[in-house]
Amino acid sequence: MTNSTIDLLCQHRSIRSYLAKPVTEQDISAIFSAASHASSSSFLQCSTIIRITDHDKRSQLAHYAGDQTYVASAAEFWVFCADFNRHIQIEPSLNLGKAEQLLLGCVDTAIMAQNAVIAAESLGLGCVYIGGIRNHIDKVTELLNLPKFVLPLFGLCIGYPDQSPEIKPRLPQALVMFNDQYQPVDKAILAHYDQQMNEYYGARSTHKKAGGWSDKLTGTINKEQRDFMLDYLHKQGWITK
Ligand SMILES: Cc1cc2nc3c(=O)[nH]c(=O)nc-3n(C[C@H](O)[C@H](O)[C@H](O)COP(=O)(O)O)c2cc1C
Numbered sequence: 001m002t003n004s005t006i007d008l009l010c011q012h013r014s015i016r017s018y019l020a021k022p023v024t025e026q027d028i029s030a031i032f033s034a035a036s037h038a039s040s041s042s043f044l045q046c047s048t049i050i051r052i053t054d055h056d057k058r059s060q061l062a063h064y065a066g067d068q069t070y071v072a073s074a075a076e077f078w079v080f081c082a083d084f085n086r087h088i089q090i091e092p093s094l095n096l097g098k099a100e101q102l103l104l105g106c107v108d109t110a111i112m113a114q115n116a117v118i119a120a121e122s123l124g125l126g127c128v129y130i131g132g133i134r135n136h137i138d139k140v141t142e143l144l145n146l147p148k149f150v151l152p153l154f155g156l157c158i159g160y161p162d163q164s165p166e167i168k169p170r171l172p173q174a175l176v177m178f179n180d181q182y183q184p185v186d187k188a189i190l191a192h193y194d195q196q197m198n199e200y201y202g203a204r205s206t207h208k209k210a211g212g213w214s215d216k217l218t219g220t221i222n223k224e225q226r227d228f229m230l231d232y233l234h235k236q237g238w239i240t241k
Contacts, residue, residue: 008122013167015126016070018159023075027123031158034119038112046101047109048083050144050152051076057143061155064139065132074157079133079140080113082106084149096149097240102233109153120158130155137232148237166204169196171213190214 002010023031028051035049052058061079062071071077082105088094117127131154133140140152170176174189194212201209233239 009118011167012117012121013126013165014128015157015159015161015163015165016068016128017161017163018070018074018126018157019162020073021075021160023125023158023160027120027125028076030123031116031119031125035112035116038108038115040108040112041104044087044104044108046083046087046105047112048081048086048150050079050081052079052155060143061133061140064136064143065130065155066135068130068132070128070157071130071132071155073159074128075159076157077130078116078156078158079144079152080109080154080156081146082109082151082153085147088149097237099239099241102151102238105151106153113154113156116156116158124160125158126161128157130157134226134229137226137229141232141236146236151233151236151238163206165206166200169193169200 032049040046052061058072058077061077062068065071082102084094084096084101084105088096113129117129120127133152133155137152140146141150144152146152171193172189174186175193194214197213198211201211230239
């Protein structure tokens with residue numbers, strides 16, 4: 001069973017090369033509108049988008065994100081933030097700093113961002129999330145003048161694609177969706193998926209490489225430790241209780 005919405009979702013791939021063609025203000029408003037209509041826990045609406053229009057800030061952010069050039073070259077770059085600062089501006093006596101509020105802000109903001117991605121892709125645009133901005137989260141915070149209780153989670157490049165990458169195979173349903181209780185990894189199904197990923201990595205048009213999905217876990221997870229994060233969060237007022 002499929003339909004045009006499901007087809008769109010299943011054709012997603014991140015775009016990292018863009019045409020020098022602006023996104024119309026009309027499309028930007030439509031994408032924002034779709035994003036803003038995402039569900040929101042307790043209807044707290046605890047997310048803020050900083051649209052980066054300043055050329056120098058864009059270059060700086062591209063650099064902070066690990067010299068990811070498309071951060072500077074995409075038509076649009078939006079930074080998605082979990083935000084409880086708006087709430088203390090409205091009601092200064094609020095009891096903030098709870099771990100649950102951090103979870104809530106991250107969940108809501110990611111859901112909102114994904115609505116933006118789907119809306120953009122439905123308009124023929126391409127996107128890539130940029131978690132790399134958290135490599136230098138303190139500098140990003142300063143550059144964007146973010147007060148306490150505003151947490152820059154990731155950026156989003158949006159623009160007209162100048163590439164058509166292959167769709168990345170996902171873990172099969174049997175490894176990701178269980179009935180009624182958690183299940184251990186089925187090694188035979190995983191081996192089959194690793195084989196599929198090995199073929200994908202070897203056949204794709206750019207950044208060809210060998211190996212499956214499992215082989216990459218140690219390198220990827222150990223690379224992105226960002227050990228400064230807990231201190232940063234405390235400094236910005238998050239999870240202090
Ligand atoms: C929160 C988040 C942060 C990401 N950060 C980056 C990033 O900094 N740079 C990048 O090139 N891709 C980034 N990605 C894209 C992932 O690498 C990509 O979604 C994944 O490899 C699957 O590929 P696909 O989106 O083409 O299907 C990020 C994705 C997410 C969800």
